[in-house]
Amino acid sequence: MIRPTHAVEAIPATTPFVGPEELMREADLRELVRLGANESPFGPSPKAIAAMTRELERLSWYGDPESLDLRDALAAKHRCHPQQILVGAGIDDVMGLAVRAFVAAGDPALATRGTYPTFAYHVVGCGGTLIELPYRNDGTPDCEALLSAARRHAPRVVYLANPDNPSGRFIPRDEIATFYEALPKDSLLLLDEAYADFVDESDLLPPIFEDRLIRLRTFSKAYGMAGARIGYALASARNAHTFQKIRLQSGINRNAQIGALASLDDEEFRQFVVSETARARDDYYRLARELGRGYIESRANFVCINIESCERATRVMNELLARGVWIRKPGAPPLDSYIRVSVGTAPMRQTFAAALRAVLAEVPA
């Protein structure tokens, strides 16, 4: 009889995210206001759409397996060598490579409980031992506790998202730099900067290309290309070379490469997205205050609003879905009493606000 390897059999079947398409089928909904996955409501850059439209007829060609043009452009942007950039099919792909490359079965890996779940998914998938520490009470990853756990457990990889998802909290660059320097020298910091494009560059860590730091970036958020599946790592050339040994050699959609390249050439559009996103966050803050709710100030394209209890937050989320508004909620304390709503366009925000008002009036505290 055919059985998977022991390691794979031991992996629990989990689905980190249920997609909106499945939710729509289950609830028999025809339309959904998508505010659950931090997808950009502003779409890809018009330049990217134009470039991809032109190239659709050549989608019968494989994309460049080395992403040469895109890596050149990214190297210019990040003031580094193209060999320090590894392009993958989204951050999840690159994160999987990083975990597979550095976490063997039984190896410890460290993260914040309730942060972006794909790191944990990959660690479990590799048979690694996941050590998770809670957020601080304000929803910030607890760097002090992470540091002390790193000294105790000598994890192979320490995961930190900054800005964090789902909290939206941002740890200032000096604190990140101090944290990075203080980590044990044989722990690798996997710094997930999926939302860094919403942050002023002067607030971010400067370019550092050392073996014990891998930074993850994506075109899914500010660049509005989540469906394209393209992201990259800023890494030492040595680490990028290691990933080269295990990555899918032609894994990236050709049009994703073309769209990403065109996006980089449309800084005006990114700036527009960033400022509209800030405006949207302000709207959500105002709404929360109006409803007498706490919220977390966010540096990303989503906001967490306090519903006071996990149970009520879950009910609010479900009631919103029944009204055709899709959001998500954090899964672990202290954030599990919050709902997380992604930035939408002004009409989407209005729909959300009206639905939330109605739902809060209905769902008992």
Add this chain to the structure above:
Amino acid sequence: MIRPTHAVEAIPATTPFVGPEELMREADLRELVRLGANESPFGPSPKAIAAMTRELERLSWYGDPESLDLRDALAAKHRCHPQQILVGAGIDDVMGLAVRAFVAAGDPALATRGTYPTFAYHVVGCGGTLIELPYRNDGTPDCEALLSAARRHAPRVVYLANPDNPSGRFIPRDEIATFYEALPKDSLLLLDEAYADFVDESDLLPPIFEDRLIRLRTFSKAYGMAGARIGYALASARNAHTFQKIRLQSGINRNAQIGALASLDDEEFRQFVVSETARARDDYYRLARELGRGYIESRANFVCINIESCERATRVMNELLARGVWIRKPGAPPLDSYIRVSVGTAPMRQTFAAALRAVLAEVPA
């Protein structure tokens, strides 16, 4: 100091394929007639292009992580349950999942030496022990020898491509069925049917969904969507469920799903591609005969032409590249004295024919 896991450090750095973009850079070429990667010269279906064009502005949305609509359509096509279909980012992705799920470090896996190299790449990447047997002299995978090796080595996975790449040979359905039945019951047959869409359905194995058979299909070849990165496995629901535990949950480009779905709805276009491909193969056969060369009759969208020695075939390939015509050549005997040319449009074929005539006149035997 940070080092990868022992397993990953032990993987030799190999690049199974050098992409045409890199070759163009190295040779300073601005244009290339792409006949090297069995990409369809007929592009995606016009229906697929129209559907993807319409949806580009929604590329800011993740694709459905479960590919629900596409799996429904594929289940209808293959007369099976959607749970027996696993969609991945191309066959390479799905093949990687199959190897990872069934081949642990040290486990044997069996294949034909010189066939499509990604299986070997994944086995090596998992620390598996690859056992390779040569083709028969006519370029057909040697089922008898594979069977006897399977009985001897009890491989976890046996890989067979049918039609085979790079030979183009096709093993009739009854022989495949006999081979499958005769394999040890704890060996899984990974049947790579990337080129099956060029073969009449009545010549293919009927639907079989057992734990020890995984069939791989793709939209990269007859459907002309290689750059989209979308393929799938026909598998038992149990195996599909196993892959679910280790796959990237949102790994597939949204537009790839949409284009694939529209492609399935354009059987007329696929028929056009299949008949044009047959015409193109006949052109290549004629050309080979005219040049006094042997060739292998192919059931796929490429043809191997005999150049008599590996060294001369390599020189011919390189000289063709210098003239802007990109082909590839098989790497292992007995096929390494051949060049492999992909089906092109009529003008591409003419360019290839003229270039090959000139090059053969120049490159000594």
